[in-house]
Amino acid sequence: MTFAENLVILPIVLPLVAGAITLVLDEGRMALKAAISVGAALLLVATAVVLVRLAGESFATVYRLGGWPAPFGIVLVVDRVAAILILLTAVLGVAALVFSLARWQRAGPRFHSLVQFLLMGVNGAFLTGDLFNLFVFFEVLLAASYGLALHGSGGVRVGASLHYIVVNLAASLLFLIGASLIYGATGTLNMADLALRWHVAAAPDRALFEAGAAILGVAFLVKAGMWPLCFWLPGAYSAASAPAAALFAVLTKVGVYAVLRTGLLFAGSAEAAPSTGTPWLAYGGMATIAFGALGVLASQDMGRLASYSVLVSSGTLLAAIAIGSTPLTGAALYYLVVSTLALSALFLLVELVERGRGPGADLLAVTAEAFGAGEGEGEEVEVGTAIPAATALLGLSFAACAIMLAGLPPLAGFVGKFAMLNALLETDPVPAASWMLLALLIGSGMATIIAMARAGVRRFWASSDGRVPRVRAIELAPIVLLLGLCVTLTVGAGRLIGYLDEGARALHAPGGYVDRVLAR
Amino acid sequence: MTELVIAGAIGVLAGSGVWLLLRPRTFQVAIGIAMLSYAVNLFIFAMGRLRIGAAPIIAPGKVADAAAFADPLPQALVLTAIVIGFATTALLLVVLLAARGFSGTDHVDGREPEQ
Numbered sequence: 279m280t281f282a283e284n285l286v287i288l289p290i291v292l293p294l295v296a297g298a299i300t301l302v303l304d305e306g307r308m309a310l311k312a313a314i315s316v317g318a319a320l321l322l323v324a325t326a327v328v329l330v331r332l333a334g335e336s337f338a339t340v341y342r343l344g345g346w347p348a349p350f351g352i353v354l355v356v357d358r359v360a361a362i363l364i365l366l367t368a369v370l371g372v373a374a375l376v377f378s379l380a381r382w383q384r385a386g387p388r389f390h391s392l393v394q395f396l397l398m399g400v401n402g403a404f405l406t407g408d409l410f411n412l413f414v415f416f417e418v419l420l421a422a423s424y425g426l427a428l429h430g431s432g433g434v435r436v437g438a439s440l441h442y443i444v445v446n447l448a449a450s451l452l453f454l455i456g457a458s459l460i461y462g463a464t465g466t467l468n469m470a471d472l473a474l475r476w477h478v479a480a481a482p483d484r485a486l487f488e489a490g491a492a493i494l495g496v497a498f499l500v501k502a503g504m505w506p507l508c509f510w511l512p513g514a515y516s517a518a519s520a521p522a523a524a525l526f527a528v529l530t531k532v533g534v535y536a537v538l539r540t541g542l543l544f545a546g547s548a549e550a551a552p553s554t555g556t557p558w559l560a561y562g563g564m565a566t567i568a569f570g571a572l573g574v575l576a577s578q579d580m581g582r583l584a585s586y587s588v589l590v591s592s593g594t595l596l597a598a599i600a601i602g603s604t605p606l607t608g609a610a611l612y613y614l615v616v617s618t619l620a621l622s623a624l625f626l627l628v629e630l631v632e633r634g635r636g637p638g639a640d641l642l643a644v645t646a647e648a649f650g651a652g653e654g655e656g657e658e659v660e661v662g663t664a665i666p667a668a669t670a671l672l673g674l675s676f677a678a679c680a681i682m683l684a685g686l687p688p689l690a691g692f693v694g695k696f697a698m699l700n701a702l703l704e705t706d707p708v709p710a711a712s713w714m715l716l717a718l719l720i721g722s723g724m725a726t727i728i729a730m731a732r733a734g735v736r737r738f739w740a741s742s743d744g745r746v747p748r749v750r751a752i753e754l755a756p757i758v759l760l761l762g763l764c765v766t767l768t769v770g771a772g773r774l775i776g777y778l779d780e781g782a783r784a785l786h787a788p789g790g791y792v793d794r795v796l797a798r
Numbered sequence: 799m800t801e802l803v804i805a806g807a808i809g810v811l812a813g814s815g816v817w818l819l820l821r822p823r824t825f826q827v828a829i830g831i832a833m834l835s836y837a838v839n840l841f842i843f844a845m846g847r848l849r850i851g852a853a854p855i856i857a858p859g860k861v862a863d864a865a866a867f868a869d870p871l872p873q874a875l876v877l878t879a880i881v882i883g884f885a886t887t888a889l890l891l892v893v894l895l896a897a898r899g900f901s902g903t904d905h906v907d908g909r910e911p912e913q
Contacts, residue, residue, distance in 0.1 A: 410875055417882045424889055433900035437908040440824065440897045443890055444906075447831050448819065450886075451838045454879055458838075461872065462845035 289401035297394030326365035353407035358781030373756035396422035438517035453497035459490030470795035502533030516581035520629035559600035566593025608779035613694030620682035680730035811837035846872030
């Protein structure tokens with residue numbers, strides 16, 4: 279094994295170690311904790327870049343823990359899609375951590391440990407090659423996300439977290455039922471091994487496997503937020519503190535990734551053309567887009583608007599995966615990356631914008647409450663440089679987010695949607711489902727731009743009560759970083775789409791993955 | 799016969815768990831989640847096939863007939879599931895108490911329904 283191949287384990291180990299160290303450090307040593315945490319996240323970005331290069335060179339790199347051969351031992355697999363998603367997660371981690379340095383890290387205990395464990399869980403879910411470890415990493419990321427959803431406390435947040443936790447606990451139980459049914463039917467949990475075994479199984483076992491896979495799918499779709507399994511999402515995401523919500527933007531994508539990976543792996547090894555191709559998933563995804571778009575239009579405050587935008591993005595991805603031609607998957611993956619960056623920036627931005635408004639304004643009561651708690655302890659002293667012309671900068675960033683999410687030119691959101699539309703129209707004749715998705719993609723963009731323009735006008739152009747949000751450079755920097763990345767990806771769209779197309783091709787032809795993992 | 803008893807137990811636990819999960823009081827929901835997770839743990843265990851008097855561990859140095867032993871993997875899985883379920887249920891209880899403290903009611907929506 280080369281040095282780079284050994285790095286595959288690092289996206290799990292690095293946050294684990296950083297999380298453990300920050301856990302034992304006293305809350306008083308916040309500067310040290312923050313340094314360790316941000317440092318680990320930066321190292322994670324560097325590791326992810328190496329992995330992206332590694333995955334670009336070879337088809338899929340398999341890391342066997344303890345050197346045990348595949349169906350018996352545990353494997354981690356990094357291919358192009360997993361590598362890009364890990365890089366995305368690491369970037370979001372850096373942005374959220376830097377943002378939290380200004381004040382959020384002090385809003386509750388153990389913030390840095392929770393973020394690190396969340397990163398560990400997400401990375402593990404992207405890397406793992408067997409179903410039970412997928413469950414374990416899901417639980418790690420969920421447990422950390424419960425803590426982060428509660429971060430900052432307050433009545434609204436605790437109430438929303440209660441729903442979030444109960445729904446996700448129930449979904450985890452479904453996950454276990456699905457995984458154990460699959461084990462009972464096939465005798466293996468290794469995904470590559472499963473892909474080979476399930477369709478040579480005898481008829482009764484095969485029915486059990488299919489039932490297990492369906493139950494597993496429901497568990498994934500709860501995490502991905504597909505309608506009608508998504509009603510927990512807007513409440514929990516809009517109540518969460520800004521850096522937590524910015525990280526949550528990637529959690530639904532973990533569900534989408536799990537559907538994509540297992541769906542294509544199990545369906546793809548059959549004799550027919552590989553695709554997740556169930557009409558259910560396509561229509562469910564489209565219903566999610568419609569529900570999300572309606573929610574975006576109906577949202578009165580910006581936090582909910584951002585949360586419903588998560589649903590639109592998630593629904594778009596699910597529908598695109600389900601229709602599932604290879605170029606469409608590649609385009610959808612590009613859209614996944616850029617829309618997650620934009621959503622994350624929007625969640626951070628919302629908090630800054632709403633900070634300028636007086637306490638008592640709808641959801642902001644929550645934020646104010648959290649800050650009010652800190653004020654007594656003298657932690658609210660404004661240090662560091664406040665930015666002049668904050669409103670102009672915030673307005674500009676907000677406009678960039680709106681353009682990204684609605685998919686208008688010239689930014690990357692447009693490139694992603696255009697690539698998807700292009701891929702939808704490539705088949706001849708174009709099926710009805712593709713036309714529906716096309717209409718919904720354009721319609722949801724329309725709804726997004728109407729709602730965002732309305733919110734923007736109300737916030738930035740209306741005569742304010744003279745309050746200008748006090749924004750510090752360190753809070754604006756992560757937003758500029760995320761939006762700057764979006765601009766870079768607009769310019770470099772060709773390269774990234776090319777890379778992800780290659781990744782999508784590999785996903786749609788899972789034979790290579792199976793051979794690599796089982797070392798056949 | 800064993801199969802019937804186990805299946806019945808899982809069914810009763812899961813059924814009561816789902817019913818409690820749909821109740822409006824947070825404590826009922828917590829107990830519902832706990833019962834559901836017991837049901838799921840038993841289910842995982844049963845997925846390794848029910849064997850009576852068969853050990854899951856092969857004695858070292860002996861080549862044994864695998865058919866004479868119980869499947870150890872579901873037992874390992876169920877241990878992991880128990881630990882994770884236990885931890886998350888504990889967290890749920892804490893959140894439940896915090897929600898009670900903030901809202902002054904144990905209704906899951908944080909407010910009493912209109913009469």
